Structures are given as structure tokens and as C-alpha cells.
Amino acid sequence: xxxxxxxxxxxxxxxxxxxxxxxxxxxxxxxxxxxxxxxxxxxxxxxxxxxxxxxxxxxxxxxxxxxxxxxxxxxxxxxxxxxxxxxxx
Numbered sequence: 001x002x003x004x005x006x007x008x009x010x011x012x013x014x015x016x017x018x019x020x021x022x023x024x025x026x027x028x029x030x031x032x033x034x035x036x037x038x039x040x041x042x043x044x045x046x047x048x049x050x051x052x053x054x055x056x057x058x059x060x061x062x063x064x065x066x067x068x069x070x071x072x073x074x075x076x077x078x079x080x081x082x083x084x085x086x087x088x089x
Contacts, residue, residue, distance in 0.1 A: 009043065013050050020063035021056065023071065025049040028059075 006023055007014045013022045029045040049055045 010046070010050075013047065017050055017056065018063060020066055020070075021059045022046075022050065024059045024063055025055065028055075 006019060006026065010022050010026075013025075017025075026042075026046045028049060029042055032045070033042055
């Protein structure tokens with residue numbers, strides 16, 4: 001199965017804030033996802049986080065400290081796969 005790239009879903013946001021910042025916002029939104037929420041709601045929450053100056057202020061230093069091999073988007077995909085393997089949706 002192939003996955004969309006983060007830049008496919010959030011092209012403008014990645015250009016504006018950087019790939020890792022957007023990935024961290026997605027990860028933060030995913031960590032707070034409630035049962036029954038849709039992917040559309042998750043995307044909307046990610047965009048809301050990226051519009052919050054305080055959130056951006058917190059995410060930028062974290063993104064800057066990430067090593068070249070760290071990818072918050074891949075982390076989110078793997079977390080979702082594990083979640084589904086354990087019978088959750």
C-alpha cells in the first residue's frame with residue numbers, strides 16, 4: 001500500500017512552515033485523535049495547530065533539533081498501522 005506524502009496533503013503549509021513542523025503538528029493532532037473522528041477532522045485540527053502562533057513557537061525548535069533521519073510523518077504512519085493491528089480504528 002502506498003501513502004500520500006505530507007507535502008501532497010499540506011503543500012502550502014509545508015512551503016510556509018517546513019516539512020518537519022507540519023509533520024509535528026500532524027503528529028500532535030494524531031495523538032489527540034478521538035475514537036470516531038474522521039481523517040477530515042484530523043486534517044482540520046492539524047491546520048488549526050499550524051495557524052496558532054503559540055503552537056508554532058513550540059514546534060519550530062523541536063523540528064530544528066530533529067536529526068536528518070527523523071521523520072514525524074513516517075512516525076505517524078507507523079503509529080496508525082500499529083493502532084489498526086491492535087483492533088482499533
